[in-house]
Amino acid sequence: MTEEIMTTELKYSGRVAQIGIYFRKFLRMFVYQSDWKVLPIGAIIAALITLVVGKNMFVTMEGTTYGTFALSCACIWNGVFNSIQVVCRERDIVKREHRSGLHISSYVTAHMLYQLLLCFMQTLVTLLICAIVGVHFPEIGIITPLGIVDLGITLLIITYAADMLGLMVSSLVRSTTTAMTIVPFLLIFQLIFSGNFFTLGKADFVKNFTISHWGMDSMCIIGQYNSLPMTTLWKTMVKFQDITVEDEQPLHDVVQYMRENDMVDSFKVWSGAQSGNPVYDSTVANVWLCWGALLVMIVIFAIVSVVALQLIDRDKR
Amino acid sequence: MLMQWGYIGAALFDVVVLSLALFILSKKLNWEARWKAWVPGARMYSWGESLKVYRDGTVCGVLDMMYVLEMVVRIMIPDKEYVTVLALLQLILFVFVFIYRVRLFLELLKLFGRGRKWILLYLIRDWLPILILGVSNKYQPRHETIKEEHWQAGMKLLPKEDELCNAVPLINEGLSIQIRERAVREFGKKRYLLDDIALNIPERSLVLLLGGSGAGKTTMINAVIGYEKADATILLNGVDIYNDYESVKHDIGFVPQQNLIRGKDTVMRTVDDAARIRLPKGMSKEEKRKKISEIMELLGLSSGKAGLVAKKSGGQLRRICIATELITDPVLFILDEPDSGLDGAISREIFTKLRQIADEGRIVIVITHTPDRVIDLFDKVIVLARDSGRVGRLAFYGSPQEAREFFERDTMEEIVRSVNGKEEGGEGHADEMIEKYTKLVVSGHADEMIEEPMKQVVSGKGGENA
Numbered sequence: 023m024t025e026e027i028m029t030t031e032l033k034y035s036g037r038v039a040q041i042g043i044y045f046r047k048f049l050r051m052f053v054y055q056s057d058w059k060v061l062p063i064g065a066i067i068a069a070l071i072t073l074v075v076g077k078n079m080f081v082t083m084e085g086t087t088y089g090t091f092a093l094s095c096a097c098i099w100n101g102v103f104n105s106i107q108v109v110c111r112e113r114d115i116v117k118r119e120h121r122s123g124l125h126i127s128s129y130v131t132a133h134m135l136y137q138l139l140l141c142f143m144q145t146l147v148t149l150l151i152c153a154i155v156g157v158h159f160p161e162i163g164i165i166t167p168l169g170i171v172d173l174g175i176t177l178l179i180i181t182y183a184a185d186m187l188g189l190m191v192s193s194l195v196r197s198t199t200t201a202m203t204i205v206p207f208l209l210i211f212q213l214i215f216s217g218n219f220f221t222l223g224k225a226d227f228v229k230n231f232t233i234s235h236w237g238m239d240s241m242c243i244i245g246q247y248n249s250l251p252m253t254t255l256w257k258t259m260v261k262f263q264d265i266t267v268e269d270e271q272p273l274h275d276v277v278q279y280m281r282e283n284d285m286v287d288s289f290k291v292w293s294g295a296q297s298g299n300p301v302y303d304s305t306v307a308n309v310w311l312c313w314g315a316l317l318v319m320i321v322i323f324a325i326v327s328v329v330a331l332q333l334i335d336r337d338k339r
Numbered sequence: 340m341l342m343q344w345g346y347i348g349a350a351l352f353d354v355v356v357l358s359l360a361l362f363i364l365s366k367k368l369n370w371e372a373r374w375k376a377w378v379p380g381a382r383m384y385s386w387g388e389s390l391k392v393y394r395d396g397t398v399c400g401v402l403d404m405m406y407v408l409e410m411v412v413r414i415m416i417p418d419k420e421y422v423t424v425l426a427l428l429q430l431i432l433f434v435f436v437f438i439y440r441v442r443l444f445l446e447l448l449k450l451f452g453r454g455r456k457w458i459l460l461y462l463i464r465d466w467l468p469i470l471i472l473g474v475s476n477k478y479q480p481r482h483e484t485i486k487e488e489h490w491q492a493g494m495k496l497l498p499k500e501d502e503l504c505n506a507v508p509l510i511n512e513g514l515s516i517q518i519r520e521r522a523v524r525e526f527g528k529k530r531y532l533l534d535d536i537a538l539n540i541p542e543r544s545l546v547l548l549l550g551g552s553g554a555g556k557t558t559m560i561n562a563v564i565g566y567e568k569a570d571a572t573i574l575l576n577g578v579d580i581y582n583d584y585e586s587v588k589h590d591i592g593f594v595p596q597q598n599l600i601r602g603k604d605t606v607m608r609t610v611d612d613a614a615r616i617r618l619p620k621g622m623s624k625e626e627k628r629k630k631i632s633e634i635m636e637l638l639g640l641s642s643g644k645a646g647l648v649a650k651k652s653g654g655q656l657r658r659i660c661i662a663t664e665l666i667t668d669p670v671l672f673i674l675d676e677p678d679s680g681l682d683g684a685i686s687r688e689i690f691t692k693l694r695q696i697a698d699e700g701r702i703v704i705v706i707t708h709t710p711d712r713v714i715d716l717f718d719k720v721i722v723l724a725r726d727s728g729r730v731g732r733l734a735f736y737g738s739p740q741e742a743r744e745f746f747e748r749d750t751m752e753e754i755v756r757s758v759n760g761k762e763e764g765g766e767g768h769a770d771e772m773i774e775k776y777t778k779l780v781v782s783g784h785a786d787e788m789i790e791e792p793m794k795q796v797v798s799g800k801g802g803e804n805a
Contacts, residue, residue, distance in 0.1 A: 032619035034589065043615050047604060054647060055603035118599045121566065122588055122667075123616050225424075338523070338567055 037128045044132030057140065064100045064144040068151040071096050076157040080245040083252040083294050089157075090241035091218060093148075094234050097177055098212050100144050101184025105137055106201050109192040109331070117334045126331045133189060134324060141181040149174050160245045164309050172244045172309070180237035183316045184212075186323035187233065193327040196337065233319060239301060240312030248298035251290030255297075350410055357466040358382060364473030365389075367480050368450075380404030383443070390446040393528055399439040406432050440465060447472070450480045493530040496520070497728045497770075501781040507537035511577030514540040514563070514671055514702050521555075521562050521569035531730045532558045533569060535777075538721065538736045545697040545716060546704045547739070549751055550723035551759035555731025556706045557596065559723060560673050563704075564591050575671055589617060592669030596676055598656045602649030606640055606659055607631075609648055613663035634662050637692060654681040658689070665696070672696060672703045683712060690716050710751040714739050720751065724758035724769035734758050734772040746772065 035043070052058055071092045078085020079093070109116065120126060149170065152159070160169030187208065195201045214220055217229025218238050229235040263274040280286050301308070362376035368389040375381040383403040387396010409432060413425050444461050448454070451472055460468040472478045509515045521533035533555045540546055550556045562569035565580050573580040578587050600609055614631050622630075635641045638658040643651070648659060657677055664672065674693070678686035690705070690713040697703045697718070704721075707713070720742045722735035735745055735754075746754045758772055759765020 032589070032621060034619055035616050036620075040616060043612050047601070047608070047612060050605070050608065051601070051603050112601060114595075114597065115599045115601060118593070118595070119616070121564075121593075122591075122664075 034123055037125045037131075040125050040128035041132045041135070044129055045135050048132060048136035052136075052140075060100065060104055060140060061143055061147055063103075064096075065147045065151055067096045067099060068093075068148040069155065072152050072155040072157055076152060076155050080158050080160050081250070082290075083247060083250045083297070084254055086242060086245050086247055086250055087218070090238045090245065091216070091234070093177070094180055094216075094237035094241065095209075095213060096148070097145075097180040097237065098184040098233055099209065100148075101141060101181040101186075102188040102205060102208060104140050104144075104181075105133070105185045105188035106192055106205055107198045108133060108137075109189065109327070110195050110201050111198050113196055113334070113337065116331065117337055120331075120334055126334070127328050130189070130193070130324060130328045130331065133327075134186070137185045137189065138182060141178055141185055144181055145174055145178040148177055162246075164244055164304055164306055169244060173241065176237065176240045176244060176313070179240075179313055179316045179320075180233060183233045183237075183319050183323070186320045186327075190323040190327045190330070193330040230315070233316060236312045236315040236319075240309055240316075242302045243304055243308045243312065246304050247302040248295070248304065249291075250294050251287065252294035252297055253290055255293040256286065256290050347410065347414060353464070353466065354379070354407060354410070356464075357469070360466040360470035360473055361386060364469055367473060369482075379407035383440075386443055386447075390443065390450060392443065392446050394525065395439055395442045395446070397527065399436070399443055402432060402436045402439060406436050444468070450482070451478050452481055453478070493522075493532060493729050494528065495728060496531055496534050496730060497726055499535065499777070500774075501777050503535050503537040503733060503777055503780055506777075506781045507539065509572060509574055510539050511574060513542050513544070513576065515574040516540070516563055516571070517573070518559065518562055518569050518571040521558055521567075521571070531728070533562065533731045534726075536723075536731075536733045538733065540702050540704070540719065542700050542702060543697055544702050544718045545694055546702070546719040546721060547710055547714070547717045547751070548704055548706045548721045548723065549710060549755055550731070551725065551755050551763060551765060553729075553731075554723040554725045554758075556723055557675055558731065560593075560675060560704065560706065564593050564671070564673060566593065587670075589619075589667050590670040592664035592667060592672040594657075594660050594664050594674040594677055596679070598660050600648055600656070600659055600663065602647070604648055605645055606648055606651065606655075607635075607644040609659060610635065610640070610644075610662050610666065614666045617667045630666065634665055638662050638665075639688075653679075654685050657681065661689070668699075668701070670701055672701055673705075674703070675706045676708065677705060678707050678709065687713060714751055720754075722746075722754060722758065722772075724773060725760065726773055727770050732769075732773045733776065734769060735776050745776070 072079075072089075075085065075089040075092045079089025080086055116124070116126075116129065119129075159173060163169045163172040165172050165175070191204055191208065192201055195204065212232050212234040215222065215225070215228045216232050216234035216238060217226060218235060222228060259273055259277055263277045264271060265273055280289055358377045358379075361382050362373060365373045365376050365385070368386075370376070370385055370389055372385070375385045380400045380403050382400075384396045384400035387393060387399060390396070406429070409425055409429050413429075416425075441458070441461070444458070444465070445455075447469070448457055453472075457468050460471070504517050504519050507517070509517055516536060516538050518533055518536040520531055520535070522529050522531045524530075536559065548556050548560065558567070561567040562571055563573055563580075565573070565584055568581060571581070575587050575590065580587055580591075604612075610631055614627050618627055618630065632641075635644060638661060640655070640658055640662055643655075648656065651659065657679070661674065661677060672693075677689055677693075681689065686709065690707075693703050693705060694716045705717075710717075717739055719737065720735065720739050721733070722742065723731050724734040726732050735742055737745065739751070742751070742754060743749060746757055748754045748757055756764070757766045758769040759767070760769065761767040
């Protein structure tokens with residue numbers, strides 16, 4: 023009897039086979055668990071953002087700064103919410119399945135593939151909304167021939183990195199309540215510490231650990247930020263043109279002169295060139311640096327997820 | 340700057356006065372080391388300890404220490420940027436410290452028999468009501484309000500003359516269980532859940548695990564399959580489950596209390612995926628399909644198999660869970676309340692199926708709260724009872740008939756009632772029965788007592804009525 027039943031020598035489904043099993047399971051859940059809802063939600067978020075800041079994105083330096091920051095935040099929002107509950111809501115099930123033969127690496131990889139698909143669809147939706155709203159996409163790409171493709175890849179990587187961050191948190195915590203409590207802190211961290219809007223002083227190095235920083239940088243690089251006109255200086259000059267200095271209005275004279283000689287646009291381009299940032303130089307190396315940083319984050323988040331779930335057997339009631 | 344120092348001064352004043360208030364109160368709370376009232380962290384831990392709320396005391400102690408440490412760091416590093424970050428940290432800490440201190444304070448009010456309106460004083464200054472309670476002779480603690488037996492539950496093991504673990508040898512056939520102890524550490528305190536459980540279950544056995552609420556039934560089965568490890572040795576056909584789990588994991592089926600299946604998948608896919616993962620690679624697709632079909636048929640899941648799991652009834656959910664585990668033909672199959680939420684007829688049906696599974700040569704252990712309607716199907720009964728130290732121990736292992744004779748009761752429910760504590764509506768015979776059974780096993784009489792039914796089981800005549 024013992025010999026007949028004990029099956030220690032038998033081989034069971036390997037890691038690759040299990041990835042397939044779980045990937046298909048998650049695909050079914052896309053339909054049954056209404057995961058598809060992330061697409062219209064993503065579309066609404068993209069629409070709201072691009073309606074407000076999309077007009078001047080990739081048109082002026084200021085518009086690009088605001089627009090890319092908002093778009094980057096939207097991607098982070100989408101990504102984090104895609105995955106923040108996916109593991110912790112079924113933690114007990116995963117523990118039982120792990121005890122009966124599930125490979126954690128397969129489970130996490132299946133999630134990664136499924137989430138990649140989800141992020142890809144969200145990116146397409148976001149690009150579509152941007153196009154509908156009339157966002158001026160960069161025409162020439164840096165890595166690929168088309169700017170829109172480079173931008174799409176960037177949006178995908180940002181969303182995916184945030185998604186993996188959510189997956190990592192979901193793997194670390196034991197309940198959906200805890201996961202959802204952590205989300206605001208994650209998002210605030212990404213917003214505040216991106217280093218592009220707020221001065222961080224001695225904590226400036228922290229920006230290197232944020233998805234928003236690298237995401238925004240890569241979008242600015244792809245959007246030819248350093249070649250874009252800057253409007254702030256011109257607007258300031260116009261605003262203060264009536265200032266009188268020793269019975270003269272020098273600013274007014276300059277503004278008038280530039281208007282009469284059709285020099286306003288070239289002035290904006292000139293002022294943009296003066297305040298350019300070498301980090302935003304549109305070079306292949308700069309894009310790869312940003313993408314590379316995000317890819318490294320993705321890998322780290324995935325590894326932490328696997329390691330955290332490997333310890334799932336220690337979970338107590 | 341002046342404001343900053345003023346704030347730090349006020350906070351330090353509060354820290355010191357709170358320590359003073361606790362120092363005065365500590366006399367009434369019978370602290371062994373009253374000086375701890377002056378040590379941040381230790382003062383909160385001692386406060387919690389004296390009120391027997393260890394968890395809150397420990398958490399509060401850690402938070403208290405962090406809070407004071409943070410304050411010291413703020414004084415030592417006057418850098419503006421760091422001060423802003425630290426102030427934010429302190430604000431977050433304050434919320435937690437406040438909540439946990441309020442919880443401790445409410446326990447204190449209970450001890451002194453004071454109403455909740457005292458919380459208003461606490462809100463003015465946390466040390467104020469503590470100081471009043473400590474100084475005034477009018478307010479005296481009512482120590483009897485703390486139920487010693489509750490907070491001491493499982494804190495220590497009762498002395499034993501004999502030990503089952505020494506008397507029952509491990510064997511290489513069937514399931515051999517030796518749980519020396521199962522304990523958890525809660526905030527530094529060791530709490531025992533199970534103690535001295537030893538028994539050997541032969542193949543072809545359907546075993547009922549009985550015991551009152553909190554006797555440790557679920558803890559025991561979790562320990563047996565290594566789901567929550569204990570200080571134990573568990574052998575399944577000679578393989579140590581703890582040390583060599585990989586080689587037996589496909590031989591163990593476990594249906595826990597809660598349904599561990601995904602609601603948003605179809606019944607068929609749920610069982611099919613379980614089969615794909617748990618069945619050996621060597622099995623052909625046709626064999627796997629046949630196996631799934633058999634299991635679905637056996638458990639009455641064939642109709643509606645395309646439906647979503649979440650849409651199924653409680654009984655169907657239990658059966659789906661059983662199906663996902665049963666698919667591998669486990670050598671050891673453990674079910675924690677498989678009949679919960681099921682009516683009598685379906686329940687009987689499930690137990691009859693479990694009987695069939697056991698008859699195929701497997702070991703099936705079941706926890707159920709309605710044992711008497713299906714007791715005729717079982718070969719053995721394990722009775723767990725919580726002793727006076729509130730630790731789960733083995734009160735009996737043998738056939739149902741022997742159990743009736745041993746406990747001098749007619750039904751399994753009466754047996755459970757006899758070992759349940761009086762505060763739970765039971766008769767409180769746990770200690771007596773544990774001792775009686777241990778003596779019986781140690782003296783060797785238990786072997787004689789279970790010899791005959793074991794012979795029946797081994798010869799394939801499973802079931803009491805067989």
